[in-house]
Amino acid sequence: MKRYAIMTMKGGTGKTTTAVSLAHGLSLSGRRVLLIDCDPQRSVAVTFGVESPKGLADLLTSGDVDILQVRDNLFFIDSGGRKLAEVELKLGAREHRERRLADSLKHLKGCDYVICDCSPSLNLININALAYCDEVIIPVSMDYLSRAGAEQTASIIEEIQTLNSRKPISFRLLPTFYDSRIRLSHLMLGDLRERFGERIFTTIIRMNAAIREAPGQNKTVFEHAPLSRGAFDYYHLTEEILGLERSRADSAEAAPVL
């Protein structure tokens, strides 16, 4: 089971879109995916047009949760909206407060991927998500502020890494809102590649209207415009992630073991 958190400190870089699209992509490819909305804004829930009384907020506090099946092989835990914001206060006093999510989902099995869609801030919920996940995907849109947010996120992850006694967390950057017509996009991408090198997905999510339209119809990009550029990009992102997994599994030799 592979656990991803989609996270960056900058808002509007395509976190939710990436989370939803990637989750759906993976589920379409036949993997069982659990998508957890860690954002009180409930963007994911809105995208799917669902609502559940017991969401992540309840999971963290009482351990009780509804898991909705939103598509074939795609399962979803709602954030709980405002309740989630309050949870943070409640958790504040608890033991192992940063490991609540990990503890709650300790026995989660039968699922190939877990994807957490985080909110653009450093709060306890996000730290919980970080403590639970093994890899973080940081969407970066092609502008300076976004890059700053990504760097910030990367440093936070590194910081948490030293605190976390459980296991290493790695992260990868996903360039989004790439517009080949704008010079800044080229500049930023080059810059990011220089700065993060290997840690950037080869897939680039380009600026695409279909991506933005999809949530309006409670659809993912694959459903809304299966042949759009957005669907193409997210297909490749899905493939890249699957490919990483395959290569990891297939050639243990190739990976620098230990």
Add this chain to the structure above:
Amino acid sequence: MKKKDFLTDRETFHLEVPADENNLSEVRDFIAAICDRAGFSKSETANTKLAVDEACTNIIKHAYRDKVGDVRIDVQAEPGKVEINIFDRGEPFDWSKVKEPDLDLYVEMGKKGGLGIYLMNRLMDTLSYSAAPGGNRLYMAKSSTASGAQRPLFASLMRPRWTSTLRFKFALRATLGLFGLIVFLWSILFYRQTQEVRGRYAQAWLQRKAVAENIATASENALGEDQYSVERTRLSDTFIKQIKKYPETRYIRLVDRDGIVIASSDVDELLSAYDIPAEAGSLTKEGASRTVQMPGVGAVREFHQPVYRAGTERANAEPIGRIVTGVSIAMVVEDLVDPRPMMTLLLVGVFAAGVALIYLLIAVFVRPIQALTEGVRAIGEGSLNDEIKIEGPKEIGEIARAFNEITSKFRAAQKNVVEQERLQKEMQVAQEIQHTLLPKRVPEIGGYDIASYYKAAKEVGGDYYDFVKVDEDTLGVVVADVSGKGVPGSLVMTMIRTALRMEARGNYSAAEVMSRMNDFVTEDMKKGMFVTIFYSILDSKNRIISYASAGHNPMILYRAETDETYFLNPRGFPVGISLPDDTLFRRSIDVEKIKLKKDDMLVIYTDGVTEAMNVNRDQYGEERLIQLIKASGKLSPQEFIDRLSEAIKEFTGDMPQNDDITVVAIKEKLMADEVLYGIRKKLLDLVEIQGMPVAEACRMMKVSPSTYYRYKKRVVEMGDRGLQDKTLRIEDDIKRVSLEQRKGILEIIKKNPKYGAKKIADLFNEEKEEKERLTQAIVYDELKRIRLNTYDLRLEYLRRNKIITDEQFKALLAAQVRAEPDAFKLAAGDGIASISDEPEIAEAPAPRPARAARQAKLVPTGARDRNVAHKTEYAVGEGRAVEVTSEELEGGIVVLRVKGHLDSSSVGELEGILESVYEYGYRKIIVDLKDVTYISSGGWGIFTGRVKLLREGEGDVVLAGMSSEVYDIYELLGFQEIIMQFPDVEAAVGYVTLSLVEREKRLEEVSRRRAALKPLEVRQASESPGAPEILDVPGDETPWTALKIEAGTVGERGEITILYLDGVIDTVSCVKLRSVLDSFVDRGIVKLVVDMSRVEYVSSSGWGVFASRIKDIRAREGDFKIFGMDEEVHSIFHMLGFDSIMRSFGVLSEAIENFKVPSPAGDGYEDAIEAEALGESVQPIPEGMAGAKRVEPGLAIGVAKATDGPKGIIVLSIGGAVDSSTSDELESRLEQCLAENPAHLVLDLSDMVYISSSGWGIVVKYMQKLGASGGALALAGMNSTILKIFRDLGFEPLIPHFGTLERALEELRLPKNLGEAVRKGKIVPAGAESRPRKDAPVPDAPVEQADAGQDLASALLGKADIIPLEPLKTVKEEEKVIFIDFKQRTDVREDKDHRIKKLGWEEYGKKLSESEKNPKRRKR
């Protein structure tokens, strides 16, 4: 505090109430009000109230006996004192009957009341009573201890009257001073100015006079001239001018001799007659003056200046006229400004300013003092948490600082006190429990008079005595001393009590009872603890006392007939030592029997009596005890006991005792003969007069029928006398030497060490009467008993008593061995001659330990070639009871030189040192007791507790250089068979360098010799053929031992100190930890690493200690690291947020590493051997975590590959703790290793602190996985704790394990060996014997087809993934495990678009690529 109207003067109050109990409250209120006004403190008020209440109650109850009457109370009160007279008209009371009540009795009987007078006496300062016909008067007086109102601490500072304030006093004094100064100044100035003014006044007049004179001179001509001459006119003008010039001059006139005004400033006057005043009538040359009143002008001074004819000689000439000048005095005076009022005013002003300034200054100075006062007052009122703000001038600041220091110390002290109180409370409870266990009273037992005394030490003691009814006529008396004190001691005591009560009933053999007790308790007793017991059985029918001793102090027999005392101490081990041979205790314990004669007394006591110490640490000692017994032996037991307790009290004074004092004294009340006579008589009566069948009568009287017949016969032969004939009694005279005789013998030995038993007996019997003579046999017996039966033992005795020096001793010994074997033989031969069945110990004397050891020294030192790098010095603070220094000798021998008292307070010290010496790997320990004056029973325990452990490691603990006092106890406890002792260290060294087998032999010999030395009469009991082996006295750590703290420095990095903690850190033990930490900080040891791996529990106060000291330590550039915390402790550590204050580590090496400057990550570990130390080096970076730099605290995993071998061996060094938080990491790491497809996997656990059961589960899982692929998983370097768990879990046959990593690698590298190992069943192919573990049950035997050649690894992996699903069903509600059940989902939402589904993912991908290439075709 509300303002009270305190009494200022003596006042009288009255109260008269009817004698009724209902009025008591009124009386109380009355008294309370007065006391309050008299400024009594609360408690004093309450006390007075109570006393008056008591008095009135007595009057109502006893004087009036509930009849009608009045009580009058007169109170005379003044500040701080109250005098109370209580009058009544009831029955008078006989005051003489009053005596001090026995409080103990009250307490015991629970009697209430009757303490009234005692109470009044105690509560009031004076108390007197007078009874008169008119009524009775009870007078009492009470003064408040602090005169005036008794107020809390610093009271005078709190409510000062303003006149006594510092400010007032300062101001008053300064003002007075200033006033004096000003007055002084003023008087001087005033005097001077008065003088000056006077001078100026005179001068002014002189001036006027001079003017007048001038005018006179000028007028000379005018007078001579004509009446209307110009001269005259001009003169008048001149006068007028003059007046204008000097306005004070009112008039000037020239009068001639006839009194006619010739010229005048006033023209109207001219030629008028001037009435020459009488007083100025005759004018001298000097002129005259007078004062006249002039209307409108006031006083005018008139100068009359003679005018002479021009050119005449003035001396004789008559003046021809006179100038009269009138000067207004007022105007002259006006001119002369008087400075004095001004000056006075000025000085008054200065004074006023000065006073103001003084007040101002004082206010400035006093303010900080006031602030200080406020602070101190706050402290006085009990708020210790306030700090006084330090400001103001330096001195005040200093005071404030001092106060703050005091407060903080006080606060700390208070905290301590609270803690100690708690501890004391616990102790008290233990003590109470213990008291309930002690017998309430001495049971009646026919014919014996028994008394007991028990006094608990300040701690809960370990003494115990009890009386047990063996049957109706038989009483067991037990006196025991548990080697430990406190709660463990009393627990053991309880055990002993239970065991005794269980075993004693109906059991007439003291030895048997003791053996059974030993069997009963030994298992459950803490190792190193033991109990010495003296158990005697009093048979009231047969008048025989049998007794046995388990290493207890001897019972003292006082024989009144001869006035001699005897030590009765049969052989026996202390109870509770696990001896190697189950029957050894039983075999070794002896029973002796005795009959008491008239006035004989038996005294059983514990070492608390003889070791009672006074302030100088002198012990009460046996000598004094015996003296006392002799002096008061003829008293009744109770009287004797009273005397003894008094004597001890007197001796010890106020010194708190460390050990309980227990004494039981037994005396024959009836003479045995009388009792027996009575019994026999009754028996004969029953049979012959009442006609009872013999058998029944005998049963009733509990005698054998043969007795009946025997006495019947005697009666027939001798008549009634036959029943009491003493010749029939069993001869039970003590066959041993009394203490007095022994002294005589010792004296002889001291003079003639060569003498054997016969010569001694002869010498002794000289000048002795027949009765006191000793036979040779008895003397020999005694010599054996006191171990002086051979020449060299006697020499040794002399040396010990400092009669001969060591050199002499050696010389004599050498001489004896070399050339004088005869003398030696003679000495021993005597014994043989008289006691034929004695084994020939004299013929083949075992070489004395000392000698043997010296010979043994020639043997090359032990094969063990330890190169112990560090020599540790334990500097123990001065002034403590015990001082220990250690010295390391070659061959891994360490000598601990102990100095001082080893009592319960100081034993811990030595114990800790012994332990740490052990931890450092020393196994051969010699304890030099040369300078030890005293060892308590607890002290002995620490040696016995260690012997086994040491011997297992080829080591030993040996005692050396015991003084004779210490030796006596050593012998008494029967430790010769357990621990070897030598006269000096040298000999001891010789001994420990021998091999274990040889040492065992030696010990065996000693024990055999001791066995042979048993008293004659009970020899048959212990003719033991089998020699005892090493005694099984393993050291053990029970969880309840309090905190043990040891310290050591790290090898070459000497600056880092490691603190090993063991046990629990709670409110009690944290005090110790704190003091240790403080002493370290004080000594400048600030780089501390704390080993918590053996700490089971840390209370909040324990954490507090760490937190409170870390600041100090960091301030001194040190630091404080904790490592090896277990899961629980760490979770609390984490919960408290301590991980933000200090760093914790999994293993020691990490913690130490952390002190150094972080060094760059070292890599390059090609070979597995090098990987041993990997626990502390940096792990390689696995994929996707390039940023990881440090191993997380808690678990450190290092990995290395062995390069050789077919597929290679991977070594995983796992350090730290594997618990639920780190097991995932271990698992993932193992998974990664497995992915390498190694031949074998070795887990090096040498740095492992802790591994939880889930950790073991993981190990087993991977063992199976590896086994499936033909490899093996081996463990290496487990420490004993982990190994124990490993074995307990039953993994030993499953997983091969090796002592060291090298060994493991060696074994695994040789495939042949491995195969063998597998064949032997050491390494089991995966799954064949897998045991489902409790916490992770494998539902359906997971690996049944393990040998089917399938891809087992993946099968296992699959299974492993399934496993967690199973426990879900059993998981409790509250665990809330999330898992997705795909079938049960009902809220499935249909996909919005099925196009992709229909296409399939791959196809869709292709289509997408197409559309990307062909943007035009892109459609919805």
